Amino acid sequence: MVMPENNPITGIILAGGKGLRMGGVEKGLLVLDGKPLIEHVIARIRPQVGPIIINANRHLDRYARYGYPLAQDLWPDFRGPLAGLLSALPLVRTPYILCVPCDAPFLPDDLTRRLMVALEAEQAQVSAATVAGDLQAVCFLARREALDDLQDYLGSGQRKVQDWLAARRLAITDFSDCAMAFANINTRGELQQAAVNRPIWP
Numbered sequence: 001m002v003m004p005e006n007n008p009i010t011g012i013i014l015a016g017g018k019g020l021r022m023g024g025v026e027k028g029l030l031v032l033d034g035k036p037l038i039e040h041v042i043a044r045i046r047p048q049v050g051p052i053i054i055n056a057n058r059h060l061d062r063y064a065r066y067g068y069p070l071a072q073d074l075w076p077d078f079r080g081p082l083a084g085l086l087s088a089l090p091l092v093r094t095p096y097i098l099c100v101p102c103d104a105p106f107l108p109d110d111l112t113r114r115l116m117v118a119l120e121a122e123q124a125q126v127s128a129a130t131v132a133g134d135l136q137a138v139c140f141l142a143r144r145e146a147l148d149d150l151q152d153y154l155g156s157g158q159r160k161v162q163d164w165l166a167a168r169r170l171a172i173t174d175f176s177d178c179a180m181a182f183a184n185i186n187t188r189g190e191l192q193q194a195a196v197n198r199p200i201w202p
Contacts, residue, residue: 006050007049007050007094008050008094008095008096009048009049009050009094009096009097009098009112009116009141010049010050010051010052010053010091010092010093010094010096010097010098011045011046011048011049011050011051011052011053011097011098011100012052012053012054012055012071012084012085012088012092012097012098012099012100013028013038013041013042013045013052013053013054013055013100013101013102014055014081014084014085014099014100014101014102014138015027015028015038015054015055015056015063015084015101015102016055016056016057016072016073016078016083016084016087026058026059026062027102027103027185028041028056028063028102028103029059029062030103030185032105032185037102037103037105037185038054038063038066038102039066040105040106041100041101041102041104041105041107042066042068044105044106044107044108044109044111045098045100045107045111045112047109048098048109048111048112048113049098049112050094051068051069051091051092051093051094052068053068053069053070053071053088053091053092054066054068054069054070054071054102055070055071055072055073055084055085055087055088056070056071056072057072057073057078060072069091071084071087071088071090071091072087073086073087074086074087074151075154079154079159080159080160080161081099081101081137081138081161082150082153082154082159082161082164083154083159085097085099085147085150086147086150086151086154089144089147089150092144094144095143095144096116096141096142096143096144097141097142097144097147098111098112098115098140098141099138099139099140099141099142100138100139101138101139101184103184103185104139104181104182104183104184104185105183105185106180106181106182106183107139107181107182108175108178108181111129111139111175111181112141114173114175115127115128115129115140115141115173116141117173118171118172118173119141119143119171121171122169122171123169124168124169124170124171125142125143125145125146125168125169125170126140126141126142126143126146126165126168126169126170126171127140127141127142127170127171127172127173128140128165128170128171128172128173129173129175129182130172130173130174130175130176131174131175131176131179131182132176132179135162135165135172136175136182137161137162137165138161139182140165142168146168150164
């Protein structure tokens with residue numbers, strides 16, 4: 001799905017984590033099928049959004065090569081995905097944001113459309129993806145104003161994405177028909193498995 005140039009959605013790719021389950025390596029730069037994971041994610045969402053912002057805290061020179069604005073966490077202690085999202089908000093000039101992780105290289109090409117349909121139909125603040133009832137907590141579409149409380153939320157010591165989502169008017173969008181699209185690469189074993197069992201679509 002090719003979106004118009006005046007697309008009202010900014011895509012924010014979260015690549016600012018510590019990659020602890022990978023031994024501290026930079027997950028967005030791990031190579032799958034000859035390309036870093038971040039390149040796969042960019043390729044999946046680029047036709048679906050307008051501007052793209054990458055949240056990253058390490059290897060900024062590598063991420064800068066992709067030509068998109070970079071946003072570093074406001075806090076130095078890695079407060080999680082919401083901290084990465086907060087760091088990108090000052091750069092957002094659109095009424096909607098699409099949040100996705102850097103370690104999900106197979107995202108569906110109708111992700112934004114389906115999330116938007118649910119968001120509008122339910123007049124929700126956020127539309128989040130689920131697979132077989134499991135919330136894909138860092139894969140959601142939100143109205144920009146729904147994130148106005150993020151700094152207060154994180155400043156109070158809270159970090160859980162699920163709890164923040166639960167406090168929004170939340171639309172649930174079921175993607176069980178393409179469950180593999182949300183496969184995350186959290187371990188080297190999963191990286192090897194993804195190279196062998198990648199979904200078959202463009």
